[in-house]
Every structure is written in C-alpha cells, then in structure tokens.
Amino acid sequence: MKENKETIIEQAEQAVLHTYNRYPVVLERGEGVYLYDTDGKKYLDFAAGIAVQGLGYHYPGYDEALKAQIDKLLHTSNLYYNTPAMEAASKIVKASGMSKVFFTNSGTEAIEGALKTARKYAYRKDGRNDHEIIAMNHSFHGRSMGALSVTGNEKYQAPFRPLIGGIRFADYNDLESVKAQITDRTCGIILETIQGEGGIYPATEEFLKGIKAICEERDILLILDEIQCGMGRSGSMFAWQEYGVKPDVMTCAKALGCGVPVGAFVLGEKAALGSLEPGDHGTTYGGNPFACAAVSKVFDIFEEQKIVDHVRQIGGYLEKKLDELVEKYECIETRRGKGLIQGLVISNRPVGELVVKSLEEGLLVITAGSNVMRFVPPLIITKEHVDEMIEKFERALKAD
Numbered sequence: 001m002k003e004n005k006e007t008i009i010e011q012a013e014q015a016v017l018h019t020y021n022r023y024p025v026v027l028e029r030g031e032g033v034y035l036y037d038t039d040g041k042k043y044l045d046f047a048a049g050i051a052v053q054g055l056g057y058h059y060p061g062y063d064e065a066l067k068a069q070i071d072k073l074l075h076t077s078n079l080y081y082n083t084p085a086m087e088a089a090s091k092i093v094k095a096s097g098m099s100k101v102f103f104t105n106s107g108t109e110a111i112e113g114a115l116k117t118a119r120k121y122a123y124r125k126d127g128r129n130d131h132e133i134i135a136m137n138h139s140f141h142g143r144s145m146g147a148l149s150v151t152g153n154e155k156y157q158a159p160f161r162p163l164i165g166g167i168r169f170a171d172y173n174d175l176e177s178v179k180a181q182i183t184d185r186t187c188g189i190i191l192e193t194i195q196g197e198g199g200i201y202p203a204t205e206e207f208l209k210g211i212k213a214i215c216e217e218r219d220i221l222l223i224l225d226e227i228q229c230g231m232g233r234s235g236s237m238f239a240w241q242e243y244g245v246k247p248d249v250m251t252c253a254k255a256l257g258c259g260v261p262v263g264a265f266v267l268g269e270k271a272a273l274g275s276l277e278p279g280d281h282g283t284t285y286g287g288n289p290f291a292c293a294a295v296s297k298v299f300d301i302f303e304e305q306k307i308v309d310h311v312r313q314i315g316g317y318l319e320k321k322l323d324e325l326v327e328k329y330e331c332i333e334t335r336r337g338k339g340l341i342q343g344l345v346i347s348n349r350p351v352g353e354l355v356v357k358s359l360e361e362g363l364l365v366i367t368a369g370s371n372v373m374r375f376v377p378p379l380i381i382t383k384e385h386v387d388e389m390i391e392k393f394e395r396a397l398k399a400d
C-alpha cells in the first residue's frame with residue numbers, strides 16, 4: 001500500500017464514516033509543539049488536537065510513564081482496585097478541593113454522569129421523576145443523547161429529536177434569563193466556565209457568582225463543564241478557580257490525559273454524599289490503568305514544571321499580540337478569552353478559508369462558532385512560538 005497523501009485520504013474516505021469535512025492534511029508525527037505531515041511538511045500547532053495536547057508531543061517523561069504502564073497492566077475493569085486510578089483520582093481531588101472522581105473515556109460521557117448526578121440528587125430528596133436541568137444557548141457539551149440534549153445548538157439537535165426531557169435553555173452571561181427558567185423542579189444548572197465551541201465566551205464574574213447563589217439558595221447542583229477550559233488552559237488549574245466559584249459537579253476530559261482518551265466527572269462533598277450510589281452508574285473502560293497512568297503523570301508534570309504559572313505568563317503575551325492584530329486588521333473585530341483559550345472574531349471573511357490559508361503557511365488553527373478563529377495551543381508554548389504563530393497568521397490574513 002503506497003503511503004502517499006492522496007491515497008491515504010482516498011482510502012480514509014472509503015472506510016471512515018464521513019461525519020467530518022477534513023482538511024486535506026495527513027498528520028504523521030509530532031515533536032514538542034510541531035506536527036509533521038506525510039510529505040514532511042512542518043506545522044506549528046495552535047490547535048493541540050482540540051485543546052487536548054496540553055503538553056504537546058513527547059513531553060519528557062510522559063511517554064515513558066505510559067510505556068511502563070503498558071508493560072505492567074492495560075486493563076482490569078472496575079470490579080477491582082488499581083493503583084493508577086487511585087493516584088489519578090487523588091491528584092484530581094487535591095487540585096480541585098472537590099471530593100470524589102468518576103473516570104470516563106470521553107467528555108460526552110463525563111457530561112452524562114454529571115446529568116445523572118443532578119437527577120439522582122433531586123430524586124433522593126423528593127422521589128419525583130420530573131426534574132429539570134437548565135443549560136445555556138450556544139453551549140457545547142458533546143454528542144451523546146444526554147450531552148446533546150443540553151447542547152444549545154439547533155443544528156446539532158434537530159435531526160435527533162426527541163432528546164431527553166426536562167431541559168430548559170437560558171442565555172449565557174444573562175442571569176435574569178437563568179432566573180426565568182428556574183422552577184421548583186430544577187435540579188441542576190450546567191454551563192461551560194468559558195464557552196469553547198460556541199465562540200470563546202468567558203463567563204462574567206457576576207453571572208457565575210449569581211448562578212452559584214441561586215444554586216445554594218435552592219439546593220440545585222451547579223455543573224461546570226471544564227472539558228475545554230480546564231487543566232490549566234485559562235491560567236488556573238480549573239477556570240472556576242479564577243472566579244472563586246466552586247461547582248458541585250465538574251466535568252473534565254480533553255487535556256486531562258494530554259492525548260490518552262480519558263474524562264472524568266468530579267463531585268463536591270454535597271453531590272458525592274447525596275447522589276449516585278452503588279449500581280447507579282458504571283463503565284467498563286473508565287478508570288482503566290493505562291488512561292489513569294497518563295492522568296497521574298500529567299498532574300505530576302503540571303506540578304513539577306509549574307505549567308499553570310507558565311500559562312499565566314505566556315497567556316498574557318498571546319493576548320497582547322492578538323490585541324495588536326485587532327488594532328491592525330479591519331476584518332478582526334475583537335478578541336475574547338483567558339490564558340491559552342483565545343478567540344478572534346472575524347468579520348467579512350469565512351473563517352474556514354483562513355484556516356486553510358494558515359495550513360498553507362504551516363500553522364494549525366481551528367474555528368469556533370461561525371466567525372471565530374480559535375487559539376488553543378499546547379500549554380508549553382514559548383514567546384518565540386507566539387511570534388511565529390503571529391507571523392504565519394498575518395501571512396494567512398494577507399493571502400488571497
């Protein structure tokens with residue numbers, strides 16, 4: 001089988017279900033914050049596999065930890081204990097100050113667990129079966145039926161109705177609109193601390209604190225989706241830590257394993273004591289020793305290498321450079337974001353086209369919403385990488 005780009009793409013299109021319109025690039029290997037395609041072309045990676053590769057590629061010690069776990073044990077099921085899951089869960093508990101962790105294989109599964117937690121919490125209080133969850137317009141929580149049901153995007157939802165019942169939508173950063181959806185059956189409010197796919201909208205402090213107050217007053221569970229903005233990306237380990245608003249349930253995935261597919265939902269004490277019980281939830285793979293060895297190593301590296309401090313510094317530099325672009329180019333309206341989750345709002349030009357031009361210049365970037373360029377690089381980028389990105393992106397902006 002000849003391994004050239006065209007034949008790989010052709011064969012992929014024959015065998016792989018076409019649910020993505022892929023860019024015509026076949027990526028082969030990564031090194032640091034660079035990717036190489038099958039033609040040997042080098043790309044600066046400001047997409048990080050959609051905010052997954054927090055530590056880039058082949059971070060010192062990461063591969064070795066995974067290889068060591070492969071040599072010991074890949075999988076056991078959750079019928080027994082294993083050391084990596086214990087270690088990984090303990091590190092998440094310590095970093096978050098929350099209480100209990102349930103490991104999943106993806107973000108969408110973490111959301112499923114969070115939704116079940118909210119329903120069970122309310123069910124244990126009153127035994128009713130008509131509890132409601134409030135979610136946000138323009139949110140993104142995943143593609144399984146439960147997660148899709150709280151994803152405020154008509155295009156994603158329409159073909160798959162009926163979705164799960166009891167979901168009401170409010171407007172992000174509009175506290176009154178949330179209040180308008182509260183009923184005596186509300187059991188949970190779910191939102192991203194920083195909306196990602198929807199267009200990089202950080203929550204305002206007023207909004208998040210207002211929601212927290214409502215949740216406390218009415219004993220509703222606050223679910224914060226940290227799948228994209230968590231794991232240091234915002235400049236804090238978890239974005240909610242910047243606001244001083246602690247959720248009752250937090251969902252993680254993406255950079256949790258920095259490349260190994262793993263997610264988690266994490267419960268605060270109240271939710272841990274008053275919701276899911278033995279038999280209520282399960283997973284065959286979730287918390288598998290291999291995935292958890294990755295999570296555990298990621299937390300060690302974050303601590304030893306002070307990754308979050310680095311994000312705070314380099315994030316400031318990225319913001320400054322992106323703000324300069326806003327000043328310089330007519331077609332860039334504004335910048336939104338925190339740390340290393342940043343968006344540029346583009347007008348009068350299709351963002352998809354800008355992505356293609358960037359690819360030609362050797363830069364991987366992605367979009368968010370309908371008109372936002374999204375910058376979610378590995379957390380280990382340096383000033384030089386930011387400068388290189390700006391140079392390449394400006395060439396893409398000027399190309400026609």
Ligand SMILES: *Cc1c(COP(=O)(O)O)cnc(C)c1O
Pocket residue numbers: 106107108109111140141142143192196197225226227228229253254
């Ligand atoms: C990516 C994402 C998800 C879904 O995660 P998957 O691993 O793709 O299922 C959920 N919430 C947010 C905020 C995300 O960015």
